[in-house]
Amino acid sequence: MNHKTLMPCEVPLLLSFGFEVFTPKVIPKKADFRSGTVTFDYDASLTIPPDALRRLNESDSYTTEWPTDITAIVNRYFGTVYTIPYSIQVREVVRKFEGQVMFRAFGLENTRTYMSVLTALFDNRIFAEIYALGDRFWFAQGYEQLAEVEPRLIANRAIFLPIGVPESFWKTENAWTGIDRRILFVCPNCVTNPYYRNVYETFKRESAIYPTSSWAHRTSPSTIQRCSAS
Numbered sequence: 001m002n003h004k005t006l007m008p009c010e011v012p013l014l015l016s017f018g019f020e021v022f023t024p025k026v027i028p029k030k031a032d033f034r035s036g037t038v039t040f041d042y043d044a045s046l047t048i049p050p051d052a053l054r055r056l057n058e059s060d061s062y063t064t065e066w067p068t069d070i071t072a073i074v075n076r077y078f079g080t081v082y083t084i085p086y087s088i089q090v091r092e093v094v095r096k097f098e099g100q101v102m103f104r105a106f107g108l109e110n111t112r113t114y115m116s117v118l119t120a121l122f123d124n125r126i127f128a129e130i131y132a133l134g135d136r137f138w139f140a141q142g143y144e145q146l147a148e149v150e151p152r153l154i155a156n157r158a159i160f161l162p163i164g165v166p167e168s169f170w171k172t173e174n175a176w177t178g179i180d181r182r183i184l185f186v187c188p189n190c191v192t193n194p195y196y197r198n199v200y201e202t203f204k205r206e207s208a209i210y211p212t213s214s215w216a217h218r219t220s221p222s223t224i225q226r227c228s229a230s
Contacts, residue, residue, distance in 0.1 A: 001082055002027050004037035009164035011042050020045050022053075022078070026060040028086070034188065048077045063087040071096045082140070085117045094129045094137075101133060102140040103154075106163065109195040113149050114139075127153055183207065 001007060001023045014021050022043075027036045046053055052073045059070050065088065066074070074081065080100040083093040093101055105114055118126050130137050131153060139158040141147055147158035185207075190200035 002033070002036045002038065004035050005165055005169075006163065007037060007039070008166040008168075013164065015042070015045055019080075020047060022046060022048075022056060024059075024061050025057045026062070028062050032086075048073075052077065061092075062089050066092045066096050075099070085114065085121060088121075090118065091122050091126060091129075094126065094133065099136065101137050102161075103138065104140045104142070104161075105146050106142045107146055109193075111195060114146075114154060115151050127151075130154075 001011060001021070007023065011021050011023065023039065025038050025040070027033050027038060030036070040057075043053060043057075055069060056073060059067075061070075063086075075096075075098045078099060080102060081093050081097050082102045082104050083090050084104050090103070103114075108114065108117065115127075135157075137157050139147055139150070139154045140161045141158055142161060142163040144158075144160040147155040150158075185203055187196055187200045187203070189196045191197065
């Protein structure tokens with residue numbers, strides 16, 4: 001819910017369904033969350049006591065253990081938590097939250113699975129804890145094929161929640177005329193991540209047939225879902 005592109009779509013969509021939504025205000029450093037953002041705009045949707053909201057707003061739900069009061073607040077006022085495999089967040093949610101757990105998945109480089117990521121973060125014990133959740137655990141995949149490479153424990157709990165983007169994303173839809181013959185290539189982490197560096201080097205090598213050598217670098221998902229709360 002802290003993604004700067006997804007937040008303007010997914011949060012209003014949830015609000016339109018009648019849900020109240022809290023978005024964390026303390027997020028990891030920008031180097032790790034380059035697309036992360038924080039807003040207080042959706043706090044107005046909440047009917048929880050001001051003291052509870054203040055406490056949630058000052059807490060770090062990504063990298064620190066849930067203290068007793070945060071655990072009590074979340075369990076008292078919320079029925080669903082969205083979590084991602086970052087730091088200790090999944091472990092805290094699985095162990096301490098009593099409602100529905102939505103494990104939000106947007107895909108990984110093709111050398112990894114979410115099973116391997118969870119194993120690296122928490123060892124095999126996490127799977128026993130996920131199993132114990134039963135039908136309170138959901139593999140909320142943004143692309144419907146992600147579960148194909150996961151074990152049955154995860155795949156059997158898969159639910160397809162297409163990635164959404166705000167209406168502003170479509171302002172330039174059908175505007176390309178083909179006149180500009182330059183290529184815009186987007187590839188984040190092409191310096192710090194070996195997998196994406198190989199993608200970048202492969203692109204440069206295979207695009208050498210083109211006459212220009214000026215590139216802007218970025219990647220984008222192949223599938224997105226138009227999303228509107230109206």
